[in-house]
Amino acid sequence: MNKKRVWGGLAVGLALTLVLAGCGGKSSDDAGKIVIGSQGSDAQIWKHIAQSQAAKDAKLNIEVKEINGGVELNNATKDGEVDVNAFQSWAYLDSYNKDSKADLAAVATTYLEPMGIYSEKVKDIKNVPDGAVVALADNPANTARGLSLLQAAGLIKLKDGFNLGTGSESDVVDNPKHLKFKLIDDTTGPRVIQDVDLVLIGNTVAMEGGLNVLKDSLFHEEISVDTKHNINVLVTTSDKQNDTGILKLGELYHNKDTQNYIEKEFGGTKVPVEKPISYLEE
Structure with missing residues (x-):
């Protein structure tokens, strides 16, 4: 038997095994x-x-x-x-x-x-003052989420077909209280609560700031088709x-x-x- 052919075949087989292993990821x-x-x-x-x-x-x-x-x-x-x-x-x-x-x-x-609407100045969501400054997260998904929550709370109306992932303030078609929107880093919500009238905060960040969405928010999300x-x-x-x-x-x-x-x-x-x-x- 030709030893060169045997060793050559083994080398090819080993190389093929390594290649296949690599392809598997x-x-x-x-x-x-x-x-x-x-x-x-x-x-x-x-x-x-x-x-x-x-x-x-x-x-x-x-x-x-x-x-x-x-x-x-x-x-x-x-x-x-x-x-x-x-x-x-x-x-x-x-x-x-x-x-x-x-x-x-x-x-x-x-x-x-649940995302919540928080305030140290407003005690009831029905008593939000005209011209209130509202802080929203500055990343697209949470900006849209915050606007949807404001609509659910009866504070604004959004256009038909509002994009729940990328919608923005430009999609507000009715703003009866003339709310003024301020975009913030979504991790800073609890720290700006004293500087604005309302701030929308996701619950992870709220908890890190010592807030409980079920007890401390004026209004918060519920599970529904609209929030899935x-x-x-x-x-x-x-x-x-x-x-x-x-x-x-x-x-x-x-x-x-x-x-x-x-x-x-x-x-x-x-x-x-x-x-x-x-x-x-x-």
């Missing part, structure tokens, strides 16, 4: 670990889940990496720095994908965290959206132990939503 299962990017109260929840018996039973090795900023978290997911992120609403994800020409995918719903785009989701890259380990994360979030922990820690301000992603796409 690195999934979280291959790595033996799922890295979740998160921030604030969401990071706290996922640290609890990572240490839970349910995670051990599911044979999931979860690492939580804290990254501040929504765009930064999505960029880290897109670039492979983390496998999954947990912080954003469906509308925020949609806005990011369009603005960044990205293809991140939602794999599970988690909760609706504000449901929070777990997000990964499109090539990992069918990863078995990643899909198990949604089950871990909604198990009894996790929900008891969330209720105890956050007093009902994170309303659990267990729906298929198709519900959000309708």
Whole structure:
């Protein structure tokens, strides 16, 4: 037998194996670990889940990496720095994908965290003064979300077909109280509450500022068809959206132990939503 042919065949076989392995990509299962990017109260929840018996039973090795900023978290997911992120609403994800020409995918719903209207100057939503200054988040998804909430509170009217992900102040068609809108960094809401008449704050930021949306807001979101785009989701890259380990994360979030922990820690301000992603796409 020709030894050169034998060694040549082995070399070709080894090279082919390496190429095929490379084509398969690195999934979280291959790595033996799922890295979740998160921030604030969401990071706290996922640290609890990572240490839970349910995670051990599911044979999931979860690492939580804290990254501040929504765009930064999505960029880290897109670039492979983390496998999954947990912080954003469906509308925020949609806005990011369009603005960044990205293809991140939602794999599970988690909760609706109500946005609230807060004030230290106004005691009743029905008594908002004429010309009141209203602070809205400056990112498109939360600007639109805030405007939708102002409409639900009866303070403004938005045009028909208002885009729930990218709508802006220019879409206000009736403003009977002549509200004046001021765009702010959405993480600064609690700090500007004294400087404006009304401020719209997402619940994660509100809690970090010592506010409880159910007790301290003048008006807040409720779960409905009109607010389903504000449901929070777990997000990964499109090539990992069918990863078995990643899909198990949604089950871990909604198990009894996790929900008891969330209720105890956050007093009902994170309303659990267990729906298929198709519900959000309708």
